[in-house]
Amino acid sequence: MNERGRSRWYAPGSMTQVQATIGHRAFDLRTADVERTLRDVLPEPLHDHYVVINRRRFPPKQVVSLITGLDRADFNTHQARQVLRRLGFIVSRRTAPLDPADAKAGPGARASEADALRPFVGQWVAQRGSEVLVAAKRPQDVLAWLERHNQQADAMFRVPVDETDASGMAPG
């Protein structure tokens, strides 16, 4: 991810390497570099927009700031979304959070909470409603994230690896 000497948007076409000007500075950006940079980074709280990298949702400005070293005041969300989309990542907007579970329904009637947790099997998560605020390998990292970002969770737990794990038995 090198800064370049020119100031223009590169014609789209490559999914793995993009030349982009952000905050009046030019960069060569590669999908693999972005994924590597974000591998051990916990996503910050999401607002309206997000980008999916390594199966996790990040605020676009967090990602662009990390991969360019730019201050977040130097670019806007639209610019961040645009460059990340050109790199081939899925960028999207959040929908309204789901209501708490309606206990009258049986399994399968409301698959959304399980679906929301499915990508995080084996990880510690903090949830608010059915939304996963943060997921990490260690519970200490989840707690630190909540403190750092002044966030309040409704519940914290590790998403069970299997039904045995969810029944008070040690996972095999």
Added chain:
Amino acid sequence: MRFAFKELPGATADYRRPVLPVTVEGLPRAPQLCLLDTGTLHNRFGAWVAEAAGIDLAGGHRERIAVGGFTSEARQVSVQLTVADHTWEAPVWFCDPWPLSFHLLGQEGFFRWFDVRIRAARYALDVVPAQ
């Protein structure tokens, strides 16, 4: 207080478990999800909770226990626990290691403090503080 069972992702089918979010003193931002275990006598929590909450285990009664297919070293101290807006003080056994996804709520640390109705057919829990 009514709580829905927690819906969790399964390998072949999703499933629901009777759990409660319990706030441990010192960890107000992250209520810990606890499995209601009518077969256990004591509350069992992972020891990392005590460490994170600044709960001193040094003076706690110590024993080696077997839970759910593993053995663990447990220390017992009394801590304040909160469900929704109700707080009670109960003995908790903090266990290390603790490979389970949830902590466990048992008879002496939870059930004797509440009237609990497990409405399994409706995937719901009704929990009322005991009078």
